[in-house]
Amino acid sequence: MTRLAAAAVLVREATAFDAEAIARVRVLSWQRAYRGIIDDSVLDAMSVEADRERWLRRLGPGGGPGFTRVVADERGRVLGFAAAGPVRGRVASQPARLGELYLLYLAPAAQRCGLGTRLARSAARGLDALGLPALVVWVLERNAPARRFYERLGGREAGRRDTSVGMQRLTEVMYAWDALDPLLRDEARPTMPDGSPPGTESP
Numbered sequence: 001m002t003r004l005a006a007a008a009v010l011v012r013e014a015t016a017f018d019a020e021a022i023a024r025v026r027v028l029s030w031q032r033a034y035r036g037i038i039d040d041s042v043l044d045a046m047s048v049e050a051d052r053e054r055w056l057r058r059l060g061p062g063g064g065p066g067f068t069r070v071v072a073d074e075r076g077r078v079l080g081f082a083a084a085g086p087v088r089g090r091v092a093s094q095p096a097r098l099g100e101l102y103l104l105y106l107a108p109a110a111q112r113c114g115l116g117t118r119l120a121r122s123a124a125r126g127l128d129a130l131g132l133p134a135l136v137v138w139v140l141e142r143n144a145p146a147r148r149f150y151e152r153l154g155g156r157e158a159g160r161r162d163t164s165v166g167m168q169r170l171t172e173v174m175y176a177w178d179a180l181d182p183l184l185r186d187e188a189r190p191t192m193p194d195g196s197p198p199g200t201e202s203p
Contacts, residue, residue: 009079009115011122014069016059021078022071022105023051029105037142042166068126072106072115079110084123087136099124099132099180120153124183134178138163141171150175154182 014022027046034043059069067085071078082105087098101123106116127135137155139146155175163172177183 008074009118010073011070011118012073014059014071014081014083016056018071018078018081019055019059020048020052022055022059022081023048025078025081025105025107026051026103028107032108033143033146034140037140037170038165039168042168066130068123068130070119070122070126072110072119078107080104080106080115080119082119082123084127084135085130086132097132097134099127099130099135101135101137104137116149117153121183124180128180128184133180134176135180135183136174136176138172138174141173147173147175 027048030038030046031043067083069083070081072080081103083102084099085102087100088102101120104116104119104123106119124135136158137150138161139150141147141160155177157173158176159174161172161174163170
């Protein structure tokens with residue numbers, strides 16, 4: 001996709017009709033971004049069909065309020081997805097009214113076109129509307145492209161934790177924004193790296 005084509009992509013609210021497309025983007029992005037980081041057996045076992053059912057539940061009427069979920073849509077084709085909401089658990093040294101970017105995925109063919117930045121900004125606007133003035137995101141330590149992406153967006157490293165993926169123990173790095181202003185401005189426009197950011201999932 002060219003940058004000119006990317007400029008025509010609509011970032012809009014996700015609906016249950018997007019469930020299968022979101023599942024496909026997630027599976028493809030994981031299998032590309034995490035190959036060599038997460039065990040092949042986990043990546044190869046991922047299923048669009050199983051993921052679709054999960055997103056149907058999350059995006060349906062009973063999916064729960066208080067979250068922001070957006071897709072990058074090119075003429076009906078979903079190229080990326082982001083979800084954010086209140087932080088899961090209490091994060092030490094961070095403000096009480098804290099938002100979290102749960103996930104941000106792009107289809108491999110849609111990366112490095114600026115769509116990752118647009119999705120991150122849209123998620124930040126959603127958190128702002130929810131009255132959450134600060135933000136964190138968790139990224140796998142070995143996902144260097146995603147870490148560079150968040151650093152270019154103004155995130156600062158603010159913590160680490162261990163997580164389990166399948167039978168593996170991996171380390172995640174937390175990036176924090178003490179205020180959403182850098183994400184709400186239209187100045188810097190870093191492009192999305194080759195890979196999806198955090199491996200943690202939204203509720």
